[in-house]
Amino acid sequence: MQVPIRVLFLSDGNAARSQMAEALLRSLGGVGFEVRSAGFEPLAVHALAVQAMREIGVDISGQRAKHFNEYLQDQFDYSITLCSHDRHFCPDFLHDIQTLHWVCDDPGEAGGTEAEKLAAYRRARDEIRAQIERWLATLQPNIAV
Secondary structure (H helix, E strand, O other): OOOOEEEEEEEOOOOOHHHHHHHHHHHHHHHHEEEEEEEOOOOOOOHHHHHHHHOOOOOOOOOOOOEHHHHOOOOOOEEEEOOHHHHHHHHHHOOOOEEEEOOOOOHHHOOOOHHHHHHHHHHHHHHHHHHHHHHHHHHOOOOOO
């Protein structure tokens, strides 16, 4: 049996982007991945992130925001940051084999109506999903995503 690839997604608050990435990789990567997410200043998982994910059949309502300190002693194969703040700090505290940085706007900073805010969460979800699909194709060219 093959050992799963261990991945930690990081974002500032662990309220949306990293939560969505965690669930998407679990869904798309299956048993080949052990996935976690965390933030530097954790906030509650945002309701609009839950709604955006529910629209594509992925439930993150049971996930909780976690501080990166929970994983300081863990070994990951990859840490993947989703904002510029994290990129600066990640290599200094993790024992990863590889750190990747994927730029993704924070949907929590979107203004406007509730519909406009939800659209920002959908955009972030779709950007993250596309990035995961591209990354999976480089890791495992024989899997269908």
